[in-house]
Amino acid sequence: MSPPLSLPAHLRLRPASWRLFWSLELPAKAFTxxxxLLHDRMGHRSWLNRIVPDKVPSPLCALCGVDAEDLYHFVVGCPLKADYWRDVVFLLSLQDLLPSSLAIxxxxTSFCSLDMxxxxxxALVALGAGFATLxxxxxxxxxxxxxxxxxAVFNMVQHDHH
Structure with a gap:
């Protein structure tokens, strides 16, 4: 599944959302x-395979080895990462707000729930911390x-972000 994004990266968030982003009380390592992600500047394997095919000869996910790793797959689409997010969402008691990978x-990517x-x-700080660990x-x-x-990855999120 490709990322369900239709706007260019610079138009995805309103200025108020960017102000909110920079005001979140996240550890510094979570912002980068x-x-x-918000600027589509992540080194996922589909992109790396296009620009340096001699170093990354396949776009397949290095973790699951089944699907091409695009931006969506890198963040939530990989079955291993979907399981991670399910555990994190349960830990944070956010399963009603974030019931699926698409909701996460x-x-x-929008700082909103599926119903906008x-x-x-x-909730955003918890998600940012979870994403930093991932x-x-x-x-x-x-x-x-x-x-x-x-x-191990679940213990890491618990240890790093309480």
């Missing part, structure tokens, strides 16, 4: 990956060849 994607209700700061563990798995261990 989220900013990269929508929240991360703006999320409160606490980002970190993704690259540990891909670059450092650490296996994706669901309990």
């Amino acid at each position: 990956p989220w900013w990269c 994607w929508t929240a991360l 209700v703006e999320l409160d700061d606490d 980002w970190t563990y993704h690259w540990r798995s891909v670059i450092d060849a650490e296996p994706w261990i669901p309990s």
Whole structure:
């Protein structure tokens, strides 16, 4: 599934949403990956395969090995990451607000629920912290060849962000 985005990156968030983004009480390490997502500047394998095919010879996800890793797959579409998000959403008691991968994607890219209700700061901080952990563990798995261990990545989010 491709990212369900129809607007160019610079038009996705209103200025007020950008002010909200920069005002969130997130650890510094959480802003960079989220900013990269919001500007479609993440090094997912489909993009890397297009620009450096000698270094990334396949667009397939390095974790699941089944689907091409586009932006959506990198964040929520990979089955391993969908399981991670389900656990994080349950931990945060946000399952009514974020019942699906698409709902999480929508929240991360628009700061709104699926019915376009703006999320409160606490929900956004929790999502940003969860995304920062996913980002970190993704690259540990891909670059450092650490296996994706669901309990380890879940423990990491609990440890890093209480």
